[in-house]
Amino acid sequence: MAPPLAAGASCARERNVTRADAPLTTTPSSALLEVRAVSKSFGGLHVLRAVDLTIARGSITGLIGPNGAGKSTLFNIVSGFLAPDRGDVIYHGRPIGRISVVDRSRAGLVRTFQTPQVFGHLTVRENLVAGCHKLGRSGMLADMLGLPLARRELAQMQRRAALTAARFSLEPVADVLAGKLPVGQQRLLELARAAIADPELLCLDEPSSGLNGDEVDQLARMLTQLNEEGMTVFLVSHDMELMGCAATVNVLCFGETIASGPFAAVKADPRVREAYLGA
Numbered sequence: 001m002a003p004p005l006a007a008g009a010s011c012a013r014e015r016n017v018t019r020a021d022a023p024l025t026t027t028p029s030s031a032l033l034e035v036r037a038v039s040k041s042f043g044g045l046h047v048l049r050a051v052d053l054t055i056a057r058g059s060i061t062g063l064i065g066p067n068g069a070g071k072s073t074l075f076n077i078v079s080g081f082l083a084p085d086r087g088d089v090i091y092h093g094r095p096i097g098r099i100s101v102v103d104r105s106r107a108g109l110v111r112t113f114q115t116p117q118v119f120g121h122l123t124v125r126e127n128l129v130a131g132c133h134k135l136g137r138s139g140m141l142a143d144m145l146g147l148p149l150a151r152r153e154l155a156q157m158q159r160r161a162a163l164t165a166a167r168f169s170l171e172p173v174a175d176v177l178a179g180k181l182p183v184g185q186q187r188l189l190e191l192a193r194a195a196i197a198d199p200e201l202l203c204l205d206e207p208s209s210g211l212n213g214d215e216v217d218q219l220a221r222m223l224t225q226l227n228e229e230g231m232t233v234f235l236v237s238h239d240m241e242l243m244g245c246a247a248t249v250n251v252l253c254f255g256e257t258i259a260s261g262p263f264a265a266v267k268a269d270p271r272v273r274e275a276y277l278g279a
């Protein structure tokens with residue numbers, strides 16, 4: 001997996017997006033990302049109250065909670081779609097509050113959406129090639145003029161897209177328009193497109209929503225495999241079965257973390273059973 005914060009001028013993936021002047025903060029060496037005392041309100045509604053959360057490097061870290069607990073709000077703050085009112089998000093030891101979504105993505109922090117955001121008018125193969133764009137070094141002009149570097153890169157991206165389609169069982173539909181796929185395959189495609197450029201931290205928002213049992217099993221296998229290959233995964237989901245693949249699960253309730261730990265322990269926690277499982 002490429003270091004996301006390496007310096008380099010021409011390749012977007014290698015740009016140091018957390019800015020040299022951002023102070024390094026003390027952070028456990030195992031933490032890839034930390035949410036520190038993050039609060040967020042919408043009008044008078046306090047949605048997050050000084051929430052802490054740690055995503056350990058190389059882990060699958062889960063976030064669950066009842067409806068309205070604040071999961072999506074926290075997820076959007078981590079991925080840069082929302083700014084916190086107070087608190088910090090620390091990535092690679094540096095605060096990233098002022099870093100745009102695009103630059104977070106260039107730094108290897110990539111997210112998917114509750115509703116799959118595939119390019120419906122492109123084929124599955126074209127969607128996957130589009131997911132490789134961050135790996136490219138040639139500029140738009142070189143692409144337009146079909147210069148040798150751009151042609152070589154396109155060929156590499158097409159090879160990578162073919163391998164990824166096979167890996168995610170999308171080969172049979174590689175030439176189908178993504179918008180024509182059933183939701184299960186659209187989700188798989190979104191995951192494949194997010195994973196294709198080897199993000200360091202893959203953030204997934206309700207990735208099993210709309211999937212049948214077999215598809216959830218397949219998703220869990222894919223996530224475990226990606227994680228075993230070194231990808232850190234942050235998983236927000238209602239799906240307790242899918243949460244089983246997380247090493248650490250955090251439970252949010254009314255904007256506060258009420259439990260954090262291994263899935264079995266969290267599931268057995270009386271406060272979690274009361275708040276989330278209704279037991």
Ligand SMILES: Nc1ncnc2c1ncn2[C@@H]1O[C@H](COP(=O)(O)OP(=O)(O)OP(=O)(O)O)[C@@H](O)[C@H]1O
Nearest residue numbers: 042043045047065066067068069070071072073074
């Ligand atoms: N942009 C917004 N403006 C006003 N209120 C909002 C906004 N976004 C979220 N909320 C409110 O904040 C609370 C938490 O919402 P959030 O979507 O973060 O919860 P959630 O845990 O993801 O819920 P669900 O599981 O139902 O998606 C809810 O009461 C929601 O209505």
